[in-house]
Amino acid sequence: MLVDHNPRKTSAPLPAGRSDPDALRRVDSATLLGPGGEVLIVHQQQVYRLRVTSLGKLILTK
Template sequence: MIIIVTLIAIFNIMTSLDTTVPRGPLMPKPQPQPDDRRIDSKTLLGPEGRVIIEHDGQHYLLRQTHAGKLILTK
């Protein structure tokens, strides 16, 4: 029981330090628009199932997991 309470306290401290979480009113989830450009993930990822995306001089890896999910990492 003490371990659970301690883990909850640590989680609360860590999330309060997270500056990526917007403060104030919740931001609405972006919705796809009918005129948004679309590309099939198989075309984007190729037969390897992964692609490097360059954005503002930074490189990001977009890959498909074994479960079929997409993961974007820096």
């Protein structure tokens, strides 16, 4: 028997400014970060670095 454990299966509206997680684009971190394990992101003319730490966590720095 298949059981769906998705708690988002409700008809309640989402708060203003929030997107439905099921409708968001998903990108694998290895694809995003590439072989070097980091990527530069430009947001509102500011440059941020997203990288993988030595413990395998993601960190975003300005």
